[in-house]
Amino acid sequence: MPPKPFPQLSPHQENDLIINTQQWALSNGLVMYPPNFELFQVNVAPITLFPTPILKSSFEQAIKVQTLYNELYINLITKRKEWLIDILKNLAEFDPDFSGKLFDIYQKSIADGVLQPLSLGIFRSDYMVDSSAQQIKQIEFNTVSVSFGGLSTKIGQLQSFLNSSGFYDDKYNFKYYGNDELPISTSVSDIAQGLADGNFYYNGEVENTDTIVLFVVQPNERNCFDQRIIEYELLRKHGIRSFRVTLEDVDEVITNNNGKLYVKSTMDEISVVYYRSGYGPGDYDSDPQKTWNARLFLEKSHAIKCPSILTQLSGSKKIQQLLTDETVIKQILPNIANDELQSLLSTFVRILPFDDTQQGQEAAKLAFQEPEKFVLKPQREGGGNNIYKSDIPEFLNKISKKDWGAYILMELINPQTFQNKILRNGQVYHENIVSELGVFGTIVFDEQTGAIKCNKNAGWLLRSKFETSDEGGVAAGFGCVDNVYLY
Amino acid sequence: MPPKPFPQLSPHQENDLIINTQQWALSNGLVMYPPNFELFQVNVAPITLFPTPILKSSFEQAIKVQTLYNELYINLITKRKEWLIDILKNLAEFDPDFSGKLFDIYQKSIADGVLQPLSLGIFRSDYMVDSSAQQIKQIEFNTVSVSFGGLSTKIGQLQSFLNSSGFYDDKYNFKYYGNDELPISTSVSDIAQGLADGNFYYNGEVENTDTIVLFVVQPNERNCFDQRIIEYELLRKHGIRSFRVTLEDVDEVITNNNGKLYVKSTMDEISVVYYRSGYGPGDYDSDPQKTWNARLFLEKSHAIKCPSILTQLSGSKKIQQLLTDETVIKQILPNIANDELQSLLSTFVRILPFDDTQQGQEAAKLAFQEPEKFVLKPQREGGGNNIYKSDIPEFLNKISKKDWGAYILMELINPQTFQNKILRNGQVYHENIVSELGVFGTIVFDEQTGAIKCNKNAGWLLRSKFETSDEGGVAAGFGCVDNVYLY
Numbered sequence: 001m002p003p004k005p006f007p008q009l010s011p012h013q014e015n016d017l018i019i020n021t022q023q024w025a026l027s028n029g030l031v032m033y034p035p036n037f038e039l040f041q042v043n044v045a046p047i048t049l050f051p052t053p054i055l056k057s058s059f060e061q062a063i064k065v066q067t068l069y070n071e072l073y074i075n076l077i078t079k080r081k082e083w084l085i086d087i088l089k090n091l092a093e094f095d096p097d098f099s100g101k102l103f104d105i106y107q108k109s110i111a112d113g114v115l116q117p118l119s120l121g122i123f124r125s126d127y128m129v130d131s132s133a134q135q136i137k138q139i140e141f142n143t144v145s146v147s148f149g150g151l152s153t154k155i156g157q158l159q160s161f162l163n164s165s166g167f168y169d170d171k172y173n174f175k176y177y178g179n180d181e182l183p184i185s186t187s188v189s190d191i192a193q194g195l196a197d198g199n200f201y202y203n204g205e206v207e208n209t210d211t212i213v214l215f216v217v218q219p220n221e222r223n224c225f226d227q228r229i230i231e232y233e234l235l236r237k238h239g240i241r242s243f244r245v246t247l248e249d250v251d252e253v254i255t256n257n258n259g260k261l262y263v264k265s266t267m268d269e270i271s272v273v274y275y276r277s278g279y280g281p282g283d284y285d286s287d288p289q290k291t292w293n294a295r296l297f298l299e300k301s302h303a304i305k306c307p308s309i310l311t312q313l314s315g316s317k318k319i320q321q322l323l324t325d326e327t328v329i330k331q332i333l334p335n336i337a338n339d340e341l342q343s344l345l346s347t348f349v350r351i352l353p354f355d356d357t358q359q360g361q362e363a364a365k366l367a368f369q370e371p372e373k374f375v376l377k378p379q380r381e382g383g384g385n386n387i388y389k390s391d392i393p394e395f396l397n398k399i400s401k402k403d404w405g406a407y408i409l410m411e412l413i414n415p416q417t418f419q420n421k422i423l424r425n426g427q428v429y430h431e432n433i434v435s436e437l438g439v440f441g442t443i444v445f446d447e448q449t450g451a452i453k454c455n456k457n458a459g460w461l462l463r464s465k466f467e468t469s470d471e472g473g474v475a476a477g478f479g480c481v482d483n484v485y486l487y
Numbered sequence: 488m489p490p491k492p493f494p495q496l497s498p499h500q501e502n503d504l505i506i507n508t509q510q511w512a513l514s515n516g517l518v519m520y521p522p523n524f525e526l527f528q529v530n531v532a533p534i535t536l537f538p539t540p541i542l543k544s545s546f547e548q549a550i551k552v553q554t555l556y557n558e559l560y561i562n563l564i565t566k567r568k569e570w571l572i573d574i575l576k577n578l579a580e581f582d583p584d585f586s587g588k589l590f591d592i593y594q595k596s597i598a599d600g601v602l603q604p605l606s607l608g609i610f611r612s613d614y615m616v617d618s619s620a621q622q623i624k625q626i627e628f629n630t631v632s633v634s635f636g637g638l639s640t641k642i643g644q645l646q647s648f649l650n651s652s653g654f655y656d657d658k659y660n661f662k663y664y665g666n667d668e669l670p671i672s673t674s675v676s677d678i679a680q681g682l683a684d685g686n687f688y689y690n691g692e693v694e695n696t697d698t699i700v701l702f703v704v705q706p707n708e709r710n711c712f713d714q715r716i717i718e719y720e721l722l723r724k725h726g727i728r729s730f731r732v733t734l735e736d737v738d739e740v741i742t743n744n745n746g747k748l749y750v751k752s753t754m755d756e757i758s759v760v761y762y763r764s765g766y767g768p769g770d771y772d773s774d775p776q777k778t779w780n781a782r783l784f785l786e787k788s789h790a791i792k793c794p795s796i797l798t799q800l801s802g803s804k805k806i807q808q809l810l811t812d813e814t815v816i817k818q819i820l821p822n823i824a825n826d827e828l829q830s831l832l833s834t835f836v837r838i839l840p841f842d843d844t845q846q847g848q849e850a851a852k853l854a855f856q857e858p859e860k861f862v863l864k865p866q867r868e869g870g871g872n873n874i875y876k877s878d879i880p881e882f883l884n885k886i887s888k889k890d891w892g893a894y895i896l897m898e899l900i901n902p903q904t905f906q907n908k909i910l911r912n913g914q915v916y917h918e919n920i921v922s923e924l925g926v927f928g929t930i931v932f933d934e935q936t937g938a939i940k941c942n943k944n945a946g947w948l949l950r951s952k953f954e955t956s957d958e959g960g961v962a963a964g965f966g967c968v969d970n971v972y973l974y
Contacts, residue, residue: 013752019526026529027715029514034528039506040913042513044527161719165728171753228514232648241652266658426527 003053003487007168030154033222046480049421056486066441078450094406095380098281106309109299117448120198120306124438128415143315145279149187150229152461156184187459192233194442202271209239211271218277250294259302274306321351350411354404363409432467490540490974494655517641520709533967536908543973553928565937581893582867585768593796596786604935607685607793611925615902630802632766636674637716639948643671674946679720681929689758696726698758705764737781746789808838836898841891850896919954
């Protein structure tokens, strides 16, 4: 069955919907600071007016494979560590300024022994639904600073409110969507639970509200409410306090006492260092010496890192490319059931390296023969834009052949498009949108022994953007927070 | 025991407190539209940084007498109706443009019989603590459109969050206030419950989520989030939807079918007409014919009014003056216990009329001999400012003696002052403040038989303003939302 159409509202009804959407959002924290903001004023976050259809089976598959993905990445780190480290050494060559520096910190942090073998992952696997295959395909697996878990629950609550109030119905008086069709992401409580799990294992499997979670954040974070929602939930439900610090301020504000981290002013002991910054080179640029030293300082401590350097680096595109190989998957997850394996494999698109393997030769051929099917992505983190389709041959010709290895060639997904409406700063934009489904997961594991303490699903996020914009990113103003309508 | 001092924070700590205060407020709907607003952007509501001390015994007395006050006003309306109507006729003479028009609507509404004998009151009794008597003294009893029940719960939650997080402590690491010292107002859930009670009795004592509550609101209401919070709670907890309309739009949007009110577009039946507008002459000025007709149209219907015209008019200053008489109280509440009576009487200040009674002669004398002890208030609603202290004799001399009857003379309260801090638009103001404690109550009653269906407390509000400003009013920018610290 095709999805039911978007609600057909009169201009007057749509205006009612917009007022009610905006006031609910402002009353319930579905907000974001505008550019150049004052601390006392916020805007409604960019959102869609309606939920966007996604096949129920696709959604459920994405939810179902999440703990497998969690385990895959963790086993890669813990059980195939030597192999991973070889890859990362190679990656460091192509990306010395960022991946290289992170790898360097990893090496320094273990030089005198490891103080904290436990590690916390809060991951998000991003997918699009390929329109011809009607199948989720993975865009990337994010291992650091995954965002929008806070606002995702909020937009689910908002759309549920609008639906219950009849605003999606042109008669206002019945629910346009069934309750089952509009699920609300549990990401707020689940991500808070993930942090509480980290706190629990830090304290020797004891609930302890004397230790706190350190949120490492960017200065002047416009999307801070997405993070605050998690902080408030962590305090409300678990009684665990949090403390926010920028990488720039770590040196001044945090101290290390016998390997343990404390907030200087309060001497609160830090159980978990949760990064909502530090994921791209830009986060270190303001004062590179200070910020990189801060990262090393935190990494070397007894606190549980979310993520550790190794976990962060395992989210690189090169790893994603290598993990598209069935043989590799079987090695890393030897006990995987066949249906699970097939489910995992079906989420992959073709990703090829430019190296001297057979795959590399294939990449060099396809990039010129069928560029429309591909996107060229730099292995380097946060560096420049992706190269799309027909721009690929010209680009490759322009650069030296020895630099091709700095890129991977990734099969493009042809996502379903929908004529949803985007609401931004009171304006409604009615264009084709494409949506990315992100599924959150949390995992506590021992980086030394490979023991997995807990491995959980943690809700989801739907992010949408105009079909015409190749790059997403809600905070950057190109996309918006959405929610699923399951059909 | 005196209250403990306000938290003594370093400039750095106060800055942390301010950031955390503002971000909690923006993330949790403790917000207000700024002047000339866009619908997608809000500011933190004006609030105090710290809770303000109030004697626990004073607070408890105010809570305790609320249901007595509810009953007093209801019995006045139902059991002393003829007397009340005589007073209101007289009041109409002094205030023909507003009280007179309301009274006229009352008469028209009953001319063809009463469709709905049941009435809902959502009241707020406002007090100050007199500094010499250490006793609450009533400023006024509000019977229509009482506000800040929504934001009051929010600031309680905010200050509780700040306290739990250690932000009030100069070491950040313990609760500066005990949990018992910082109660959170239950006004959100209690006022929503009051509306749900109205819906319940409208439907013959049956819970019915097919009928809705009509919120009659001002156009471009800056404080709409205070109302929205109640609407969301009403839906969340009781499954009862609401619909917002301005007096100007009633004619276009609402219809009467056999006496019952319906929203035209949805044919949702309206159980309760809840006024958050219509309480002052200004609310009718935009298009007097339309707005006054709307009021009559709603009053004549089968819906339960919150409040009915009679209930609204019983909140006038003239009634408050008459109710300061012990004999009158005993007549209206014949079964009142002596300790209850004493408790009620102790909340009164002296209020005198300018009429030909002995009290009137006393007023004329005191106004000239001891003006510093009094404020002169017009009986007219929403008309001009109060006249304070030494300005009174000059004012009375200026106007014709036959117009004196348009005023009452009210003993001034000498309120306690505290050096709290007010946060408005990111700026901190550190001045002496005075605070007004408002106690909410809800009551469903039969205006014909006098039967009281339910009579409940409904939380509280603390509002503070600079000592230097005589007139309060948070939305107008003169005051701010506060919460109690009980000592």
